[in-house]
Amino acid sequence: MAEIKAGGSRNKVIAIVAAIVVIAAGAFVVSSKAGNKSGTIYYITNAQQLNHLDPQRVYTGEDIAFLNTYLYRTLVSYNPVAGKDSSKLVPDLATDIGTATDGGKTWSWTLKSGIKWSDGTDLTCEDVKYGISRIFATDVILDGPTYALQLLDIPADAKGVSAYAGPYKKTGQDLYDKAVTCAGNTITMHLKKAVGDFNYFGSYPAVAPVKASADNGDKYDLKPMGTGPYMIASFKAGDKLDLVRNKYWDKKTDAIRPAYPNEVILRFGISEDVRDQMFLKDTQPNAVNYDQGLQAPNNNNKVFHTDAKYKGRGINVLGPFVRYWTANVSKGHLDCLDVRKAVFFAINLQSIIDLNGGSELYGAPADSPISPSIATDYAPTTGNIHDSNWKIGGNPDYAKTLLATAKGSCPAAYAKATSSGIYFDLAKTATGEKTAALIKSAMEAAGMVAKFNLIEPGVYYPTVMNPAKQGDITRAGWAADWANASTVIPPLFIKDGGFNLNQNWDDPVYKDFAAKVSAAQGETDRAKQAAEWKVLAQIAMDQYWTIMPIFTKQQFEWGSKIAGVDFWMPNGALLYPSMHLK
């Protein structure tokens, strides 16, 4: 093959120019360090978007705290301070924290005057009433809290479906109009039964007002209108949520929000590696990590929260969340107490804690489904992790003795545990798969067979909340919706509670348990009610409905120009109202 002789310099020039283009392109932007816009706080997240912006659909503590601070106002709010006083309610849109009559079956709030929407129109009682009505449009308004569905005095059929279908279909509108009424500036809600702490629900965006003329169904989730100090300038999933000042917000009507920054930008889609470097290197001093913690597997989180050089730019606190495994006690699953106990004592909990960052950052073994953050209602239980046979690294020998008992008391469940296998529901993530390996090993050591439903994270809860698809033991987590175990025990353990993964309504102890729950819900003496929740937590633990609970810790990070940061316990989030730039 003949070699081509060097002909002209033109080819060399083309190649060299191409190379220079590549190199110069990089050099072109060398001096492009982003300038910080004065008065702008950036929130950084790996997520593509918030779960929801529509107030009736928001239901995670972090999002509630963020959006209630900047975008919406609600009837009442948690006290915007750190520490124990943060659990107290303070008025927000309303003049007080709510008035109960009829022994707690009727609740009223009167709206402050002079509050305007971000389009300059006046807020009315009808706007609040309309906002709440949207919760009943369960085919459009998804994912929000269901307390209004359960508690407002509107009948439901045998399947629990309300006779009111929401403001879009208007079926049963007259029933809603009787349950929620407006008289001037006063909104009154009539409940099915007495609920002594219903006013806490008033702190949820679910009861935030919505102007009927601005409601466009699903699409309201893209750009809701608010009465808070900021309004949405732009929102694009995967890009950013840009909040700018709402000129119609009047500081005189709002004792909760100092509204320090001029602009708030929530930046989506930052890769975890880049996000971690932003906070480790402090490249964006006016940024706050919205993701709660840096990456655990590569040690970034541990370094940030233990190295003294990051002191003052992060906090590591005990949060309100309890992570746990819930036993499906329906027939054919784990309907045998001895088998549930055997699993509880067999698991090497230490290995799972270590996998997730250790006790310093992940949390500690728990003895109740109620977090100690609800100090009024939490009390250490007996048995479970306080049992002398329980070991944090697992006690396979004791688990075997429990199994031996189960062989006689419930042979079907015994066969399942030792032969056909117990199915664990786990999210199909790297951590989930490693957790599965740890569980499998611990179960094998105790003579049990573990199998796994590894479920895609995006469909995890819709899958496990379907009784036909749920396995035997399901990974889950919960935090109180407000500082009362009425938002823990009923949701987790009562049939129509909303998050009952136990399917425990055929359990022999359920009937008595449910009666006690109903009594506690109606108890208006808070001290007596707290005592009743403690008894119920003990029953749940004694039945091993909840396995391997963990009282979890939470971490937060921010840049060097951010000040006024603290932990807002009721929301398990940062105290957004007090945050400002140095």
Add this chain to the structure above:
Amino acid sequence: MLKYISKRVIYAFVMLFVLSIVVYLIFGLVPIDPAQLSCGTHCNPVVVEANRHRLGLDIPLWHQWWNFIMGLFQGRTYGEGAAIIHCPAPAFGYSFPNNACVSEVMAGAFPFTFTLAVGAFILWMAVGISFGILAARKKGTYIDRLSTAFVLIGSSLPIFILGLLIYITAFLLHMIDPIVQGTWVSPLTDPIGFFKNFIFAWITLALAYAAIYTRLTRSNVIETSSEDYIRTARAKGVSERDVLYRHNLRTALAPLITNAGLDFGGLLGGAIITERVFQLPGLGYMSIKAVLRDYDLPLIMGTTLLAAAFFIFFNLIVDIAYAYLDPRVRIN
């Protein structure tokens, strides 16, 4: 030629039609229920059924497919009352996680993907062909060996590692600001911002392709240079420059058209990894989010069909270009 083109266009439309059936069947038969997925966390069977009706999934599959096809031309309406949703034509469906019609989501993502693909294409063609020609002409020299090293590195380094390395390095050198990276900037209003947004993504994507095109160009040029007509041209005293540009490259680069057309067409469906690493919310980024996070079947189906349509379109362009360059193709 016109007959050839007409035939290819008809084939392309038939292929798109068949593809729509296959894709719809696949998504209709997967064991995932969109009515359940759009039911939220507090789901009950009544809501699932209501969702099924709202989404038009309570009718036979063939009827759903027909509605889908008609929606592409007429648009579609979902729901009722104040919560009614209308998606104008071409309606690929409604994406609940995005609260938007699929066509709107894709229209928002397409400028990112298109810009990424065009920029990277120009870069890789310029670098790949230039390096390939140079390596062929300097065969056996250190320049050729350098090009071999470039090819090895470029084609063996996984793009997610290369992209992450480039991103993190650029970030630590303050050449990328994650706060603004990936936010759309118009090249007309802020050309520098636009350039900064894409340059590192272009480089990442182009490096991998440029390596392949360097190798292809080099081998084609060397192979062509041994042809009889090249020898004849030289024997007739044609200058080396003319031999290269008039005789060698015209033949050597023709096969690259096929590769370039298909690669570019494929990229318009979304460069998933590069878009993800560089926070560019393009079609690839949207698709992977729809698959891994949301199980957003209408969006997955829309992006799949769009990517396939681009691929078929550029295949058509390649066929026509080839027929133009090589008359034997259209005669056969």
